Amino acid sequence: xxxVQSKYDFFHNYExxxxxxxxxxxxxFLLEEHMEKMPDEIIKSYLNxxxxxxxSDKIDYSYSNNTQFIERKKTxxxxxxxxxxLERAISLQKWRGIVEEVNKNFFKAKLINLTDKGFDEYAEIxxxxxxxxxxxxxxxxxxxxxxIGYSHSSxxxxxxxxxxxxxxIPIWDEKEINIARKKAKKISSLIGWQ
Amino acid sequence: xxxxxxxxxxLIFVLRGNFNPIIFSxxxxxxxxxxxxxxxxxxEIQIVHxxxxxxxxxWLRLQxxxxxxxxxxxxxxxxxxxxxxxxATFKLLRHTPLKVMGINRSEHFRIDTIEKWHEIGHTLAPKxxxxxxxxxxxxxxxxxxxDSRRDGLKGYIKVQVEPSKRVHPGICVLVNDHFxxxxxxxxxxxxxxxxxxxxxxxxxxxxxxxxxxxxxxxLDASGTK
Numbered sequence: 001x002x003x004v005q006s007k008y009d010f011f012h013n014y015e016x017x018x019x020x021x022x023x024x025x026x027x028x029f030l031l032e033e034h035m036e037k038m039p040d041e042i043i044k045s046y047l048n049x050x051x052x053x054x055x056s057d058k059i060d061y062s063y064s065n066n067t068q069f070i071e072r073k074k075t076x077x078x079x080x081x082x083x084x085x086l087e088r089a090i091s092l093q094k095w096r097g098i099v100e101e102v103n104k105n106f107f108k109a110k111l112i113n114l115t116d117k118g119f120d121e122y123a124e125i126x127x128x129x130x131x132x133x134x135x136x137x138x139x140x141x142x143x144x145x146x147x148i149g150y151s152h153s154s155x156x157x158x159x160x161x162x163x164x165x166x167x168x169i170p171i172w173d174e175k176e177i178n179i180a181r182k183k184a185k186k187i188s189s190l191i192g193w194q
Numbered sequence: 195x196x197x198x199x200x201x202x203x204x205l206i207f208v209l210r211g212n213f214n215p216i217i218f219s220x221x222x223x224x225x226x227x228x229x230x231x232x233x234x235x236x237x238e239i240q241i242v243h244x245x246x247x248x249x250x251x252x253w254l255r256l257q258x259x260x261x262x263x264x265x266x267x268x269x270x271x272x273x274x275x276x277x278x279x280x281x282a283t284f285k286l287l288r289h290t291p292l293k294v295m296g297i298n299r300s301e302h303f304r305i306d307t308i309e310k311w312h313e314i315g316h317t318l319a320p321k322x323x324x325x326x327x328x329x330x331x332x333x334x335x336x337x338x339x340x341d342s343r344r345d346g347l348k349g350y351i352k353v354q355v356e357p358s359k360r361v362h363p364g365i366c367v368l369v370n371d372h373f374x375x376x377x378x379x380x381x382x383x384x385x386x387x388x389x390x391x392x393x394x395x396x397x398x399x400x401x402x403x404x405x406x407x408x409x410x411x412x413l414d415a416s417g418t419k
Contacts, residue, residue, distance in 0.1 A: 083238060083240070083250055084255070085250060085253075085254075085255050085266070085267070085268045085269075087252070087268075087269070088202055088203070088268040088269060088270075089268075089269040089270060089271055089272075090199075090200075090203060090270050090271075091270055091271040094271060096274070114274075131230065131232075133230045133231060133232060134230070145271070145274050145275060147271030149270075149271055151269070163271060165272075165275055167275075167278050168227055168228050168229070168278065168279075168282060169228075169278055169281060169282040169285065170226070170282055170285050170286055
């Protein structure tokens with residue numbers, strides 16, 4: 001059975017950060033502001049950290065009854081009251097699109113179904129469907145995600161939405177392209193392609 | 195259960211390593227074209243400081259401290275966008291030492307009745323052992339771990355079930371898909387973790403969905419109806 005772990009031991013238990021919990025942060029500069037949100041013993045432990053470290057030099061950690069010292073000498077972690085995300089959404093249908101042809105007012109794309117297995121589809125999509133700032137990303141080979149579904153506002157209002165969002169990743173530089181070419185060449189020679 | 199579909203579906207992505215938090219401001223993401231300028235302008239910033247950065251976009255919550263990078267979304271259509279953002283960020287910051295990665299899925303399900311809700315708790319943790327120890331014991335949280343990964347990578351998969359704090363009566367199921375680098379002391383960059391992210395992302399999400407769906411179906415079928 002796994003050992004019981006302290007609620008504040010986020011350094012070793014990051015998985016505890018989840019929907020159920022608030023968020024977290026570390027460091028002394030925020031300590032005063034958030035002091036009331038931390039157990040006193042953790043604050044004291046941090047303020048007396050040097051003392052604890054001196055003590056800990058003499059401790060044999062192999063004995064379980066020293067666990068309290070191991071716990072106490074850690075830098076404290078405390079919660080920042082950040083605003084939770086309120087508007088949630090679930091897609092009914094989701095595609096990954098690849099731009100194949102760009103025209104003045106629309107582009108043609110191949111759509112790969114991400115919701116169900118199925119055949120690839122093709123579509124002509126008007127540039128008006130794309131957020132202004134994303135229009136510069138419409139180029140042959142560009143990847144986008146198209147989702148249709150429902151969003152739920154913080155007040156519980158349910159809305160149908162259709163959203164197209166282009167993938168934003170840094171452009172590969174010449175060095176990376178050369179590395180990829182070398183890898184591809186190596187693989188193709190291994191499987192006997194000319 | 196009224197509906198076997200979750201009311202809230204959340205993806206939380208966590209990296210452990212060594213970070214310089216102040217880099218991760220909305221302005222930086224926009225200047226690198228990883229998010230839209232308009233999004234950066236409208237970002238809800240809690241703090242941007244050398245030790246901690248925390249801000250929300252319409253679809254994302256991001257927090258970075260010296261040893262942790264965490265992003266999450268409750269807009270399921272944006273999960274691929276989230277992955278691309280992480281991938282792009284650490285492609286640019288490829289010398290950031292990354293040691294641990296968690297792809298964490300949590301889902302909140304509404305339960306038909308309080309009785310059924312208690313029944314689920316009793317199924318997961320039978321209370322007979324607590325007789326004469328506690329009065330009216332209730333399940334607060336239970337976690338189960340698959341100790342070694344089936345894909346041969348270092349890490350584990352942990353499943354946690356607890357009463358939902360967002361949906362009542364409801365349960366929250368969390369799958370923590372945990373990956374570690376082979377030699378954490380000898381790690382000097384982001385490549386190993388980012389390669390795992392690139393190669394295992396889809397498998398991880400599929401596995402988490404499968405775990406949650408199967409568990410919820412079993413819990414729904416359990417006990418007296």
